[in-house]
Amino acid sequence: MARFERIALITGANKGIGLEIARQLGQQEGVTVLLGARDEARGQEAANRLRAEGISAEFIRLDVINHQSIDQAAGFIEGKYGKLDILVNNAGIFLQEKEPSENDVATLLQVYDTNVFGVFRTTKAMLPLLRKSDNGRVVNLSSSLGSLTLNSDPGFELASFLVLGYNSSKTAVNALTVFFANELKNTRIKVNSADPGYCATDMTGHAGSRSPAQGAIAAVRLATLPPDGPTGVFYNEDGPVPW
Numbered sequence: 001m002a003r004f005e006r007i008a009l010i011t012g013a014n015k016g017i018g019l020e021i022a023r024q025l026g027q028q029e030g031v032t033v034l035l036g037a038r039d040e041a042r043g044q045e046a047a048n049r050l051r052a053e054g055i056s057a058e059f060i061r062l063d064v065i066n067h068q069s070i071d072q073a074a075g076f077i078e079g080k081y082g083k084l085d086i087l088v089n090n091a092g093i094f095l096q097e098k099e100p101s102e103n104d105v106a107t108l109l110q111v112y113d114t115n116v117f118g119v120f121r122t123t124k125a126m127l128p129l130l131r132k133s134d135n136g137r138v139v140n141l142s143s144s145l146g147s148l149t150l151n152s153d154p155g156f157e158l159a160s161f162l163v164l165g166y167n168s169s170k171t172a173v174n175a176l177t178v179f180f181a182n183e184l185k186n187t188r189i190k191v192n193s194a195d196p197g198y199c200a201t202d203m204t205g206h207a208g209s210r211s212p213a214q215g216a217i218a219a220v221r222l223a224t225l226p227p228d229g230p231t232g233v234f235y236n237e238d239g240p241v242p243w
C-alpha cells in the first residue's frame, strides 16, 4: 500500500447518499473506498459499479445494528490496510411514525438502534484504526430535522414535521459528534456532522429536491478537511447549521 493511500469506510453505501459519498471520495486521488452494506448482493453490485468507473472500491459487510459484523469489518480493515483514514457514518432509517403523543417506545428503539447506537458502535469499533491514520476524519450524517434551534423557531418550514424518533435521533447524532470531537480534540482525528439537505432517495420516496450527489457534498468536504480544519461542527453545503 502506498504511504499516501487513504482508506475510507462508508456505512450504508450501497445506495442513496452513501453511494454518492463513496463515489465522490473514490474519485479523489489515492482514496480507496470500502462500501459498507448489510446485504452482500447489494453491496457487491454497488462496488462493481464504482470499480467500472475506475474507482478503487471494495464491498465490506457491515450491519450497524450487529456488533459482530462491525467487529468483523474492523478486523478485516486492520488485517488488510492496518488503518482507517475516513469513517462516514451514513447508514440510517426513517420509519413511519405517529405524532409524538401517539408514538411508542418500540418504534423509538428501532430508529435509535440504527441511527444513534449504530453510529456509536461503528465509531467506537473503528477508533483504534482511525488513531493509526495521520488525518483521521469521522463524518456523521445528520439533518436539519435534528436541529433543536431550528425546531424551536415557529418560522422553521419543517417545524410541523413532528417525527420524534427520526428527528431526535439526528439530535443525538449531533451530540455524539460534539462529545467524540471534544474527547479527541488533542488528536489528529476530527469528528463532524453533515446535513445533506432534502434529497431524492429511497428514504424520501424520491421526493427530495436535491440529488444524492448534491447531498454527498457536505459530507465529502468534512471527510477531506485539511489538518487546520474544524472539529465538532455541523455543516451543510453552504456552511454551519445551528445545533
Ligand SMILES: NC(=O)c1ccc[n+]([C@@H]2O[C@H](COP(=O)([O-])OP(=O)(O)OC[C@H]3O[C@@H](n4cnc5c(N)ncnc54)[C@H](OP(=O)(O)O)[C@@H]3O)[C@@H](O)[C@H]2O)c1
Residues within 6 Å of the ligand: 011, 012, 013, 014, 015, 016, 017, 018, 036, 037, 038, 039, 042, 062, 063, 064, 065, 089, 090, 091, 092, 093, 114, 118, 141, 142, 143, 144, 195, 196, 197, 198, 199, 200, 201, 202, 203, 204, 208
Ligand atoms: N435523503 C434525505 O433527504 C436525507 C436528509 C437528511 C439526512 N439524511 C440521512 O442521510 C443518510 C442516508 O440517507 P439516504 O437518503 O441515502 O437513505 P437510503 O437511500 O434509504 O439509504 C440508506 C442506507 O442505509 C443502509 N442501512 C439501513 N440500515 C442499516 C443497517 N442496520 N446497517 C447497515 N446499513 C443500513 C441502507 O441499506 P439497505 O439498502 O440494506 O436498506 C442504505 O444503504 C441517512 O443517515 C439519512 O438519515 C437523508
